[in-house]
Amino acid sequence: MNCLARRFIRYAEIDTRSDPASFSFPSTPGQTDLLKLLRDELLEMGVEGVHLEQGGILYGSVPGGEEGVTIGLIAHVDTAPAVSGHGVRPVVHREWDGSPIHIAEGVVLDPGECPQMEPYRGGAIITSDGKTLLGADDKAGAAIIMEAVRRMLGNPGTKRPRIVVAFTSDEEIGRGMDNFSTARFGADFAYTVDGEQPGSVDSATFNACRADWRITGIEVHPGSACGRLVNPVRIAAELISMLKPEEMPENSSGEEGFEYPMEVSGDTEAAAVQMIIRDFTTEGLAARVHRMHSLHRFLSEKHDRAVIELEIRNQYSNPRDTLRADRRLVDYAMLGTERAGITPTETSIRGGTDGSRLSFMGVPTVNLPTGGGLFHSRREWLAVQGLEKSLEVLLNTIFVWGENLDG
Numbered sequence: 001m002n003c004l005a006r007r008f009i010r011y012a013e014i015d016t017r018s019d020p021a022s023f024s025f026p027s028t029p030g031q032t033d034l035l036k037l038l039r040d041e042l043l044e045m046g047v048e049g050v051h052l053e054q055g056g057i058l059y060g061s062v063p064g065g066e067e068g069v070t071i072g073l074i075a076h077v078d079t080a081p082a083v084s085g086h087g088v089r090p091v092v093h094r095e096w097d098g099s100p101i102h103i104a105e106g107v108v109l110d111p112g113e114c115p116q117m118e119p120y121r122g123g124a125i126i127t128s129d130g131k132t133l134l135g136a137d138d139k140a141g142a143a144i145i146m147e148a149v150r151r152m153l154g155n156p157g158t159k160r161p162r163i164v165v166a167f168t169s170d171e172e173i174g175r176g177m178d179n180f181s182t183a184r185f186g187a188d189f190a191y192t193v194d195g196e197q198p199g200s201v202d203s204a205t206f207n208a209c210r211a212d213w214r215i216t217g218i219e220v221h222p223g224s225a226c227g228r229l230v231n232p233v234r235i236a237a238e239l240i241s242m243l244k245p246e247e248m249p250e251n252s253s254g255e256e257g258f259e260y261p262m263e264v265s266g267d268t269e270a271a272a273v274q275m276i277i278r279d280f281t282t283e284g285l286a287a288r289v290h291r292m293h294s295l296h297r298f299l300s301e302k303h304d305r306a307v308i309e310l311e312i313r314n315q316y317s318n319p320r321d322t323l324r325a326d327r328r329l330v331d332y333a334m335l336g337t338e339r340a341g342i343t344p345t346e347t348s349i350r351g352g353t354d355g356s357r358l359s360f361m362g363v364p365t366v367n368l369p370t371g372g373g374l375f376h377s378r379r380e381w382l383a384v385q386g387l388e389k390s391l392e393v394l395l396n397t398i399f400v401w402g403e404n405l406d407g
């Protein structure tokens with residue numbers, strides 16, 4: 001085992017599952033344990049400005065680097081709440097021969113379902129023991145960043161930009177950026193290391209907002225309701241029936257957007273409908289928001305005795321628009337991938353990441369690979385070669401930035 005894989009295993013063994021029902025930051029104490037371990041390791045390496053915020057974010061600045069541009073590197077320490085992360089015991093399957101890996105009774109990692117595993121035949125694959133997830137998402141990212149920092153400090157002669165790092169908590173429950181300070185972070189551009197296989201440079205995500213509807217009616221005993229009752233339950237149902245079925249997540253793919261009613265609650269007094277709206281283009285998102293407002297006007301006029309409120313809030317934005325103006329973040333990552341001997345592809349994610357929220361907050365961010373797959377499951381895997389390649393991609397990318405400083 002090399003030190004990168006050993007480092008990953010050390011982090012994976014700490015239970016950092018996030019908890020959406022918790023109101024604390026971070027949502028679970030295990031995340032603080034890992035953040036403290038990372039803090040101590042950063043301090044030991046001589047990283048400056050190391051600061052663990054109460055809110056569950058660890059910042060640091062790698063000494064050295066040329067003036068001009070500051071690149072941030074980000075990974076999240078939590079694991080998905082859907083699968084247990086308690087007592088993770090990483091198992092190393094050495095010299096994997098390409099056949100299905102029997103992780104545990106009823107837990108089989110079948111390469112037939114996972115063609116991304118193919119290049120790693122003959123190498124080592126890490127999984128859990130089948131009782132938990134592995135947590136490569138995103139402890140592989142954390143290990144890659146820590147190892148990259150160690151190598152940069154070990155080779156002070158290599159020309160590179162200024163580098164800052166941040167480790168966040170509760171990404172899996174959408175709170176990763178809630179307490180994030182772009183001022184403290186200090187990066188002009190950033191890379192999250194939270195993707196899958198080397199080769200992909202994730203430069204696009206959805207633009208996202210949520211629409212919260214509140215409908216207040218007039219409650220009257222049904223026996224004497226004629227001409228008087230205004231029933232919010234029926235208005236909520238009418239609202240949902242007016243959404244286009246072909247623009248729902250279950251009927252869209254690729255770069256198609258959607259409107260997704262996620263939660264309905266209420267009674268004859270008041271009802272609430274929560275929706276999320278997603279689109280890859282800003283114009284597309286604006287058109288969907290416009291449509292929400294039209295629906296609101298229509299329903300308010302039709303049911304003029306009800307009070308219908310609509311609140312729309314932005315959640316995150318597709319970094320692609322920002323990246324069009326300055327292609328360096330993507331282009332250098334593509335070049336960094338090529339130098340690691342892999343054909344790069346620019347890819348998009350049908351979702352959002354810490355990076356899309358960070359882009360929305362003014363720091364354009366692109367996502368880089370980790371070498372892992374089947375995240376959020378008991379069959380989650382990490383190829384040791386993929387992990388090493390991902391580190392190589394990250395370091396090469398940083399050095400390409402270094403070569404292109406001051407024009």
Ligand SMILES: [Zn+2]
Pocket residue numbers: 076137138171194
């Ligand atoms: Zn992740």
